[in-house]
Amino acid sequence: MGGAPEVAILGAGMAGATAARRLAEAGFPVRVFDKGRGVGGRMATRRVAERGLAFDHGAQFFRARGPAFAGRVAAWERRGVSAPWAGAGRHVGVPGMTAPVHDLLAGLPVATATTIVRIGGAAGRWHLTDAAGAEHGPFTALAVTCPAPQTAALLAASGLALPGVERATYAPCWSLMAAVPGGPDTLLEGGSSGPIGLIVRDASKPGRPPGGRLVVHATPDWSRDHLEAERETVAAELLRALAGTLGAALRPTWAAAHRWRYAQVETALDEPCLYDPRLRLGAAGDWCLGPRIEAAHDSGLALADRLIDDLGAAR
Structure with a gap:
């Protein structure tokens, strides 16, 4: 026009x-x-081209409650842009978020x-x-x-x-991306104490390649307390906490942490x-x-x- x-x-x-x-x-x-x-x-989807890896290291899924977004999601799913995942009305982007x-x-x-x-x-x-x-x-x-x-x-x-x-206002979030064998098959909520709020195996989502790619989101309180920490320090601490949560020794072939300073709205x-x-x-x-x-x-x-x-x- x-x-x-x-x-x-x-x-x-x-x-x-x-x-x-x-x-x-x-x-x-x-x-x-x-x-x-x-x-x-x-x-967000973080791609590590030299390793052939990809992680949804930001928002893990979305839900549709109102008619406007529900109509949008339905259209995406008809065209393969998104797909249901892990029940409870969760949807994810395909092949990445x-x-x-x-x-x-x-x-x-x-x-x-x-x-x-x-x-x-x-x-x-x-x-x-x-x-x-x-x-x-x-x-x-x-x-x-x-x-x-x-x-x-x-x-x-x-x-x-x-x-x-x-x-x-927002809560921050540290996100850990780790290539490790094993882990939960889908989405695992963290406990009431400790740094881990969420663990997701990326391969459990539709349209993703197989492999042990885990994404860990730290809790808001832990992320706030460690907001200015070095990425390497955060990655090491979250890997230790992840091993404790899963009850298994971890030998990651690749790992990195990403800081989301404005991760989740606390006051709208x-x-x-x-x-x-x-x-x-x-x-x-x-x-x-x-x-x-x-x-x-x-x-x-x-x-x-x-x-x-x-x-x-x-x-």
Whole structure:
């Protein structure tokens, strides 16, 4: 649609990808920016090419409770983008957890490894500056879908604000990826004490190759206490705890730890999204509605609909 307002979307996780797809389907050009090497946000798959390994080291599954996300998941499953796993309404991306986000962003312009550090300009002529000093824009409207603390920091650095974003809080999570023989066949909850909150054998998920690839998520309290520890130290401690939990000596052929500083929402805003029509600036994410992938989806959808109504009325 020539001349339609272009929207910049910061963040290529579930919220940003959902907003981008909704806007594109409504005829609005979008450009998506993400600081990561790939898309997906916490719906992440770590690939170790030299070892032929892959781990879902972020979110392990998603559930669909409301009609909007349930319809989306049903469509993904018909096309093999996701599949049920481990009962209790759990679903996973296929062949990795990033697959649904890749599907939403298919055919849309996405700039990865691009950290936006400043927003300049004003409504209708926003410009973005990235960490390398490059300028992007102008854009008619902006949608920021990063974790709430990152969103708040970017807005503050740009002399902007969306009241409420500072109220959202997160728990961190250290994630251990280990190639070891054996382990649980599916998902194993950790005990009430100790560092381990969750153990998953990646091969138990549909569409994954066989092999002893384990993902361990540390508990929020343990992760918070060890937030600034060295990755090697965290990996060693979690391997020891894993051996104790499984009651077996472990001889990993490869292991690494990944820190998710903003892993799970602890305090949400209980509103679908934030949007300032005067600025044509909005924000969305699971931090708006709750600690679920579905919440991120629904928040991104809500922000896209606000933008569509606003920009459509201004045509």
